[in-house]
Structure formats: C-alpha cells, structure tokens
Amino acid sequence: MNFDDLLLVNNTKSKQYYKDVIEKTSLAIINSFNTSLAYKGLSPQDLKKELNQIDILPENGESFDEVLKKVVSKIMPNFLYTSSKGYMAHLHSPALIESIASELIISTFNQSMDSWDQSPVATEIELLVIQMLTKLYGLGDQSDGVFTSGGSQSNFSGLMCARDWYCNTVLHHDVKKKGLPSNYHKFRIYTSQLSHFSVEKTAHILGLGYDAVRKVPVDDKLKMDISMLKIMINEDLAKGLIPMAVVATLGTTDYGSIDDVVSIRDICDKHSMYLHSDAAYGGALILSEKYKDRLKGIELSDSITIDFHKMFLLPISCSAFLVKDKDLFTPYQLHADYLNREEDEEEGYTNLVGKSIQTTRRFDALKVWISFQTQGKSGYATIIDKCISNANTLYNMLDLADVYETIVEPELSSVVFKHRGSDKLNKKIRKILLHENGLVIGQTSFNGKVYLKCTLLNPLVTNYELLHLIKKINEIVIEETKKLKK
Numbered sequence: 001m002n003f004d005d006l007l008l009v010n011n012t013k014s015k016q017y018y019k020d021v022i023e024k025t026s027l028a029i030i031n032s033f034n035t036s037l038a039y040k041g042l043s044p045q046d047l048k049k050e051l052n053q054i055d056i057l058p059e060n061g062e063s064f065d066e067v068l069k070k071v072v073s074k075i076m077p078n079f080l081y082t083s084s085k086g087y088m089a090h091l092h093s094p095a096l097i098e099s100i101a102s103e104l105i106i107s108t109f110n111q112s113m114d115s116w117d118q119s120p121v122a123t124e125i126e127l128l129v130i131q132m133l134t135k136l137y138g139l140g141d142q143s144d145g146v147f148t149s150g151g152s153q154s155n156f157s158g159l160m161c162a163r164d165w166y167c168n169t170v171l172h173h174d175v176k177k178k179g180l181p182s183n184y185h186k187f188r189i190y191t192s193q194l195s196h197f198s199v200e201k202t203a204h205i206l207g208l209g210y211d212a213v214r215k216v217p218v219d220d221k222l223k224m225d226i227s228m229l230k231i232m233i234n235e236d237l238a239k240g241l242i243p244m245a246v247v248a249t250l251g252t253t254d255y256g257s258i259d260d261v262v263s264i265r266d267i268c269d270k271h272s273m274y275l276h277s278d279a280a281y282g283g284a285l286i287l288s289e290k291y292k293d294r295l296k297g298i299e300l301s302d303s304i305t306i307d308f309h310k311m312f313l314l315p316i317s318c319s320a321f322l323v324k325d326k327d328l329f330t331p332y333q334l335h336a337d338y339l340n341r342e343e344d345e346e347e348g349y350t351n352l353v354g355k356s357i358q359t360t361r362r363f364d365a366l367k368v369w370i371s372f373q374t375q376g377k378s379g380y381a382t383i384i385d386k387c388i389s390n391a392n393t394l395y396n397m398l399d400l401a402d403v404y405e406t407i408v409e410p411e412l413s414s415v416v417f418k419h420r421g422s423d424k425l426n427k428k429i430r431k432i433l434l435h436e437n438g439l440v441i442g443q444t445s446f447n448g449k450v451y452l453k454c455t456l457l458n459p460l461v462t463n464y465e466l467l468h469l470i471k472k473i474n475e476i477v478i479e480e481t482k483k484l485k486k
C-alpha cells in the first residue's frame with residue numbers, strides 16, 4: 001500500500017496525487033455534461049442489472065483511475081442533470097458553480113461543527129453567517145440560529161422548541177427532565193392542509209402523534225384560511241384540548257402559496273401559542289426587492305426554516321433554523337466532558353453542538369458565505385425574479401389554452417396544472433416526457449385528481465423551453481388519443 005496516496009498532507013507526492021485525482025474527476029464531470037436533456041439514462045430495471053455487475057468490495061483495491069472509469073461508464077450516464085433546462089420536477093435545484101468549489105473546500109478540510117477545537121474558523125464563520133441571516137429576516141437582538149441538514153430537520157427543531165417552550169413557560173413543566181406532561185395527548189398544532197409532511201412526522205417523533213396535527217383548510221389562493229384557524233382553535237379549546245403552536249408555510253411545496261403570518265401571529269398571541277414559519281421554499285424572496293413584501297410578517301415568527309438547497313441554488317444539504325430568542329435552544333444543551341465542557345464558553349470557545357440535534361455536522365455555512373459574496377443581493381435578486389417570472393409565463397400560457405386546467409396564480413416558482421383528459425393520460429404524459437423526451441416534470445394531486453407540476457428553479461430557462469414543453473405535451477396527447485381510438 002502506498003501511504004502517500006492516502007491523505008492530503010504537507011508532502012509533494014501526496015499533493016500531486018490530490019491534484020491528479022481532483023483534476024481527473026473534474027475533467028470526467030465536465031465531459032459528462034454532453035447533453036441538454038435532463039435524463040438520458042436507463043430504466044430502473046436495466047440500471048439494477050448494469051450496477052449488479054460491479055463487485056463493490058473486491059479483495060484488493062484498484063487504482064482510482066480504474067474505479068473512476070466505472071463511475072464514468074456506469075454512474076455518470078445515469079445521473080439526472082439538475083442544471084438541465086428540462087428539469088422542472090421537484091424543489092431540487094441545480095448548484096451554482098462556485099458552490100461546488102465550496103463543497104471541495106468543505107470536504108477537503110472536513111471540519112466538524114460540534115466543538116470549536118474541531119472547527120475553529122468554521123465555527124466563527126457559522127456564527128457570522130447566522131448573525132447576518134437573523135438580521136436579514138429581522139429577528140432582533142436576542143436571535144440565534146444553526147445550520148441543519150434540511151427543512152425537515154429545521155421544522156423538527158422548530159416544533160421541538162415549540163413543545164419545550166410551551167411545557168416550560170406556559171405549563172411550568174420541565175419536559176427535558178421529566179418527559180411529556182400527563183396531558184400531552186391534548187396538545188394541538190395547527191398547520192395548513194398543504195404544509196410539508198415533516199410537520200406530521202415531527203409530531204410523531206416528539207411523542208405527540210399525528211392526531212396532534214390539525215390541518216387547517218386553505219382559501220382560494222391556497223393560503224391557510226385564517227377564519228377557519230380561529231374556528232378550529234376555539235372548537236378545540238371548548239373540547240378541553242390545548243392549542244400550542246401554529247406552523248405557517250411561507251411557500252407550500254407544491255404551489256408556492258404563502259400563509260398570512262401577520263394574522264397568524266395575532267392569533268398565537270391571543271392564545272399563548274408558538275409560531276414556527278416554514279420558509280424552506282419561500283425564504284429566498286427576502287433577497288428580491290420586487291417580491292420580498294410577500295414575506296411580510298416573517299420577522300414575527302418565533303422560529304424560521306430556510307433551505308439554501310432550493311431557491312438559493314446551493315448543493316444539498318444546506319438549511320438554517322433561526323430563532324427569535326436564543327433561550328429557545330436551552331433544551332438542546334447537554335455537556336459532555338470529552339466534547340463541550342462548560343468552562344469552554346467562559347474562555348471564549350464556542351461549541352455549536354449546544355444548538356443542534358446533530359453532533360458531527362458539516363460546515364455548510366461556508367456555501368452561504370461564499371455564494372452570498374459572489375452573487376451579492378443583486379445577483380440573487382436576478383436569479384429569483386427570473387424563476388418567478390418564468391412561472392408566471394408558464395401559468396399564463398397554460399391558463400389561456402382551453403385544454404389545460406390551472407389551479408392558482410404562482411407566488412413563487414411552481415405551476416400546477418393538468419390536461420383536461422383523464423388521470424391516466426396525465427400520468428402517461430409525465431412518464432413519456434421522462435423516458436422519451438428527457439424532460440422531467442412533477443406529479444401531484446388536487447381534489448382527488450392527478451395534476452402535473454413544474455417547479456422552476458433554473459434561471460437559464462426561457463420562454464423557448466416553456467413553449468417546447470407545452471408543444472411536447474400536446475404531441476403526446478395527440479399520440480395517446482390516436483392509440484385509444486385504435
């Protein structure tokens with residue numbers, strides 16, 4: 001075994017090997033960007049067959065060149081191209097080029113964010129990025145935050161803070177020490193029927209159960225119906241239940257509709273309830289002069305979820321959980337002699353593990369630090385405005401065509417629609433676009449019917465691609481209708 005080829009250290013041979021490996025890899029990646037299609041790979045069955053031929057754990061190792069060859073021939077051709085203008089399916093973005101360089105720095109230095117002595121400068125950078133973010137979202141002097149693995153973990157953190165705050169402050173019950181209070185099965189959390197499923201998942205994990213989540217109907221703009229929220233809380237109070245928190249969605253995953261946080265805050269204040277705002281998708285609007293008003297009231301939230309791996313175009317994973325009052329993190333704190341001694345803090349060594357449910361944690365804050373500087377506010381505003389304008393264009397095109405049904409004018413960058421034909425036809429459209437046209441769009445349901453969805457996160461998309469998509473769908477419909485008549 002050649003130890004010079006193991007780790008990057010201060011010796012010429014190891015540096016040369018690092019350089020070789022990175023250069024060969026980046027060249028292979030560049031060469032694989034040889035198509036404008038979003039997917040040109042195999043079907044799931046053929047892919048399984050192809051990959052099963054490879055012995056993942058041979059007796060003796062092979063050279064990186066040999067293994068890279070297999071990556072190039074078996075894996076790369078079957079990747080989805082998230083930067084393709086034909087990829088419009090999910091809230092899953094392409095990655096800005098400089099953010100890919102950020103990832104290389106992050107993994108090469110491999111800092112861990114749990115304690116200062118595992119991430120000296122990285123800890124300080126995360127603190128500064130969090131400070132910049134809490135200011136950007138107007139959370140005030142007592143605010144704080146932490147990077148997480150994604151919106152689901154940020155929402156989990158929000159509801160955990162909500163539960164603990166409610167138990168400690170309103171019920172004077174120390175949930176951290178004693179576990180749930182005896183009336184825990186009466187706790188109720190309100191969220192719109194279109195909120196992210198991580199709200200229910202979290203209720204389960206927190207020991208409250210799905211039944212603790214009350215799904216509030218939406219209005220015709222697909223925002224939480226505020227009068228229904230009031231009615232449901234009053235009904236529950238009358239039944240002796242305990243309304244404890246509201247999760248507002250600032251940008252629903254499917255439609256991008258944004259709940260009215262100002263009105264929700266009023267209701268929360270009236271009933272001593274916690275307000276978490278899930279802005280995983282819509283949070284990016286804060287950087288758009290044109291659209292940031294749509295987040296009005298976000299600063300009134302007790303905590304906020306922001307995903308940077310969605311509209312901010314940073315690589316997975318990159319999400320932040322922000323709180324208005326740093327004391328909300330108290331439940332997370334636990335000291336271990338080997339990791340985060342209490343005396344460290346007094347001496348000025350910040351150990352971020354006290355704010356996180358993770359221990360070992362990535363230096364994702366660097367991606368925000370780098371891309372916020374390279375793009376600037378104006379760069380991000382251009383990207384975000386372009387995606388929203390694309391969504392409006394597509395919506396208008398579909399709305400004008402009699403054969404398509406739309407649901408709601410987009411507030412963010414997604415458009416949900418269906419062809420007036422059957423559910424079966426709409427499902428077929430998505431599959432044929434994927435396997436025959438290299439176009440990837442999403443599918444969802446509304447009022448029990450199958451709908452198609454385009455999530456537009458790629459600022460390179462123009463009217464041309466939107467028209468091309470509609471043209472392809474029209475062609476598929478004609479073909480499929482012919483087949484049916486035969």
Ligand SMILES: *Cc1c(COP(=O)(O)O)cnc(C)c1O
Nearest residue numbers: 150151152196251253278280281
């Ligand atoms: C994407 C999304 C989430 C989940 O975020 P992950 O990063 O996928 O865990 C939560 N809420 C909303 C509104 C989302 O769109």
